[in-house]
Amino acid sequence: MKLHIRHVTHYKFDTPVKRLIQSHRLTPADHEGQKVLEWSVSCEGAIRGSSFLSGAGDYTETVCVQGPAEDIEIIVEGTVETQDCAGVLRGHREKVLPSAYLRPTQQTQPDAAIRSLAETAVEGLDVSSGLDRAHALAAAVNDAIAYVSGETEPATTAAEALAGGKGVCQDHTHVLMSAARWVDMPARYVTGYLYSDANGQAHGESHAWAELYVDGLGWVGFDAANRCCPNDLYVRLGSGLDAQDAAPIRGLIEGQATEDLTAKVIVTDVAQQQ
């Protein structure tokens, strides 16, 4: 598919800020499942610099705005040619050893319930059949957490989300990662865009899923919220040890302002537009 993405993030401050600085991972990298045809990230009045490709294969760039600024807008726009690779990440340039993604973070620390979910899911499945174990874990997470927005927040931990039984893609992803790591399967948080969800509904915001490392196959994506593996409806941006570590935008403002953040993502199928 040829997907066109327009992702606008708008920050409004109640009092003008002196200065703002952000680290962006808003540019997708090529791999067998996606080829970037055109891409731009713009932010009016910003000074950009310090860009590089990280060891995990993510394009990173720094943006700063000298105030006083009352609002800023980051516009990401581009076209990506995608292919269905059944979730397998192939041809992605990276250097990090998969075992580095075995360590739990504060948000993905497994509690007794996550440990038991993980152990039950892989019971009877041999360690050598990593793909079966990964599918079983993702299915168990999907069964345990209903997709309900507004029940959790960005700071919700994996353990809290599982206990509540409700959540959004971030929660499904954190629980799946936590469970996978518990059974010694490297797992990471992936951010990106989704054309339409399991019900065919347009997904109006950024998306997240997990990648689990399967011996013999490499990194394989699992979207536990939608009970599937990422295919040609997905565009992959970047990864990290959890949502905070993988965040496409990490920023700080100088000044005592409160920010009002709105983000809008529109993914369209270029073929249908023509």
Add this chain to the structure above:
Amino acid sequence: MNTAAPNYFNEMLHGAEVRQAYQSLERWHRDMPDDLRSLKQSEAEALFRRVGITFAVYGEGGDPERLIPFDMFPRVFTAAEWRKLEKGIRQRAMALNAFIADVYDRGEIIRAGIIPEHLVTRNDAYEIAMVGIRPPRNVWSHIVGIDLVRTGPDQFYVLEDNCRTPSGVSYMLQNREIMMRMFPQLFHENRIAPVDGYADLLKKTLASVAPQKCSGDPTVVILTPGQFNSAYYEHSFLADLMGVELVEGQDLFVEGDFVWMRTTEGPRKVDVIYRRLDDAFIDPLCFRPDSMLGVPGLMNVYRSGGVSICSAPGAGVADDKAIYTYVPEMIRFYLGEAPILENVPTWQCAKKDDLKYVLENLGELVVKEVHGSGGYGMLVGPKSTKSQIEAFRSKIEEKPWNYIAQPTLALSSCPTFVDEGIAPRHVDLRPYCLVGEKVELVPGGLTRVALTEGSLVVNSSQGGGVKDTWVLAE
């Protein structure tokens, strides 16, 4: 005069005979009237108070306002002894740097099956953000502090490596300064290798790892967490000696491809940051988001080659107690050399057989926490009561992976002033090796001394003091 137990190496005395290195000091002490001695001791204390050097060494905690006791009796190495030590320290510093560079690049030592992958990648100090980064000259640990103990005329063991930001060098410099001020004649009568070149060497080392994007004379700064840090004195002391700015996170900012320092004449580009701040705090956009001590965006500038950070984030992966056991292997692997300095044999309680041995021999071993420091949470078997040993046994059984054990080393002793004159007290040594364009080392280091009779714990939080350390010139 007391003599040490015969199984400890006494650095001054061989039986009743005074070793050559200490002959002049032995005379100096013998000829010193008692009243002069106490006068000098209080003079030394007053000098230390005046310079304000009251911080705890090595992040040991405790009262930062407390003065660490200074013992006036110097510790001496001959030129020949130092030559061997120096070679061994350089070798170790180079191997440690090669190891860090390797584990953030291709990981050859893991592929070769020499070091288990999980010890590297699951180590808390391992930073994914550093994978694929090549710092200038591929140097990761620019100041390597290597803790050594001596057990015989020719026997030295490495206790621990410090690859992040080892502290205590200001004590090395001040101990010498104060000894020279109080006893100038000693420095006329003996040919003692100077240590005052340290600040120059440090500055040269830091300047030599300026990023490629820097043209002209690099601007070097020291980044401190601030005046409430226990080593703040050392940060400002080193900044003064090097003639560079001492800055806090809020004095720096990131814009475009570089890091800038706020000055009264406007922003000035910074090329090399000697940070005395842990990885977790240096950049809230990369590490802990709640850190107010660092510089937001610093890691992006660093990773894109706009500034140097010393030591490199993630360098701590090499100085863990579990990795320590593999340093001799690293030396063989990267340098193709035989290790000059020995490691202390170490049992890892995480391993079944090792745990069994440790539990059976608790009375003779020293047991430490894997991530512990400062002499806290450790058991010195031969110095402990039965009930202390039993209490520790249950701690080990509960969390075996948290402990390592080593034989109780017969730490050498050095004459030390006590109420009745002088008496042998156990000592260790921390030399500071500088790695940049060259590998440099000033002769000597910081000697810590366990002031309590019979004690083997030299940490200042546990009653330790410091001494001037001499290396005799050829």
